[in-house]
């Protein structure tokens with residue numbers, strides 16, 4: 001097996017898929033953290049703090065397990081409506097309420113990236129604006145029943161059936177899905193991993 005280039009501190013199947021899509025060779029590290037927002041924490045502060053926390057936790061696991069020292073990448077995705085953080089739904093009622101809130105209007109999706117290396121940590125933020133069509137109660141109920149919302153910030157996945165609901169997107173499709181690919185390449189390039197350079 002060819003040498004890996006970094007560790008991905010994430011349990012998200014979407015992040016694994018997206019990172020593989022751009023040709024990065026990596027292994028996943030499991031480093032769960034407490035994702036509870038602090039009191040009065042802004043959405044931007046929250047999402048940046050979580051990327052940092054996840055990358056740092058991954059770095060500690062790498063050290064504890066005696067793994068070969070390599071950069072650790074992590075990310076966090078949060079849906080933001082009127083400055084309010086919409087995380088993953090806790091149950092079907094919660095998912096229904098979030099989709100009712102998102103229906104017929106625009107919201108922001110913040111995805112942060114954190115890269116921990118031997119020299120420290122760098123974080124960056126990708127912001128996208130997503131517009132939902134007006135959803136009927138029956139459409140919301142059918143989507144919630146499908147189970148798709150349950151492990152996703154804001155209770156939807158742009159890459160699944162909810163793609164039908166999105167009338168406009170400004171920003172990064174991969175960012176909304178959990179890992180902004182262009183920004184990831186930019187961040188990795190600053191730390192000697194030139195994905196774009198390899199194509200030129």
Ligand SMILES: Cc1cn([C@H]2C[C@H](O)[C@@H](COP(=O)(O)OP(=O)(O)OP(=O)(O)O)O2)c(=O)[nH]c1=O
Pocket residue numbers: 009010011012013014015035054075076077078079088109151152153154156157158159176177178
């Ligand atoms: C808005 C949106 C979110 N999501 C997903 C991406 C993330 O996996 C999830 C947000 O939760 P996160 O806490 O960002 O990530 P995670 O808990 O799934 O994985 P980890 O912390 O281990 O990296 O929502 C989609 O898949 N599609 C979407 O359109």
